[in-house]
Amino acid sequence: MATIETRSFGTAEDRPYLLLHGGGGVATMVGFAELLAERAKARVLLPTHPGFGGTEKPDSLDSVGALARAYVRLLEERDLTDVTVVGNSFGGWLAAEIALQGSPRVTGAVIVDGIGIEVAGHPLTDVSGLSPAELRSFSFHDPSKAPAGGTGPSPDVRALIGYTGPAMVDPTLEKRLGGIDVPVQVVWGESDGIVDADYGKAYAAAIPGAKFTLLPRAGHLPQVETPEELLRALLGE
Template sequence: MTQTYLLLHGGGGAATMTTFADLLAERTGSQVLAPTHPGFGGTSRAGLTNVPDLARHYIAMLDQLDLTNVTVLGNSFGGWLAAEIALGASPRVSSAVIVNGIGVEVAGHPMTDVSGMSVAEIRSFSFHDPSRLPAPTGGGPSPDVQALIGYTGPSMSDPTLLERLGDVRLPVHVLWGESDRIVDPGYGKAYAAAIPSATFTLLPRTGHLPQVETPEDLLTALLALS
């Protein structure tokens, strides 16, 4: 059975998945889908108002494409979205991978509020070594961050999500960059602990976006799970 990966980006937009999507397709020969969420990249939100709406949008897309054996992998906001898709229990989805996801509320491990930060500030919290990356363009908040808040609300979390994760019946793997200062590893461990039979893997020398900072290491970790 052909393996398909659905890659779901976070607030940084679809460009944060491009390199990893190409790497995953090349190394595995799998079909890899890396769409832009409605509302991101200057697109219309198409009447979608929240994260469960967007999850249903992607489940309907898998139905329309008649895909099976789909692994949904999401980073940051995309991790929250992957969790909601897993809760949707589509028979087309075989597993989910949450990479430095957001969306839950964990006592003692608050998410860093990025709503008023510049791109440079967000990067400083997101990467193990921000100095190794190209200088960002623009000084204000990213338009995609504004699209993100449109789905999540100002808190970028759902107080019901942590408890609802107990209903997930799919295999789920939670992967976390150890240097993430947006949502720390303790937050990630609580995310995994809320999901029955989920695994948790800490990724060294990387931050909130392992698919951007250390794509080879993320691929190695992902393939070790299969």
């Protein structure tokens, strides 16, 4: 098993959060990790998924479920408890899979513009043939807020597909979400053009007791575009 490269923010005494990036890579989460650690007095772990950013991806990590189990082992190795898992896009799917592992170390999950389920009439936008400008228009409420260099699809797309498959959905996931037994919040950018708000509502409806929050003036990456609003939603403010 490859070592998962992980950055930490905050102090060891603070309540832990596991922050999971999407296909745009770990850079899409760094700013929010710093904000969460500072404002929520949180200990934030920000891993780079194996295979992203030039890291090693073992053959055994061949599915989202396998990666979820690797993250549960990471929490065990670090002896972390009362962990809230927060994931965006692919990271949202991964957060759901981690919650489904039933680890007592995980006590909550936040799915931010997640992917992975199939919703009739609301397919994921195929980003493979989009120009950078088109991708920004689908990903951001205000494309001018996209950081220089873009947010995806990144050179890590091969690693991403190695976990998700080329369709980036799991036909079994929506039904399995009913087995999650920790509190879940589903947060969605109102202007998400990759997976729309109705897709997000279907995600929340599949999880018992999940709370759905719609963020105005945000697209697929609220942690980049409207981090303050996402933080308030996450903290229930």
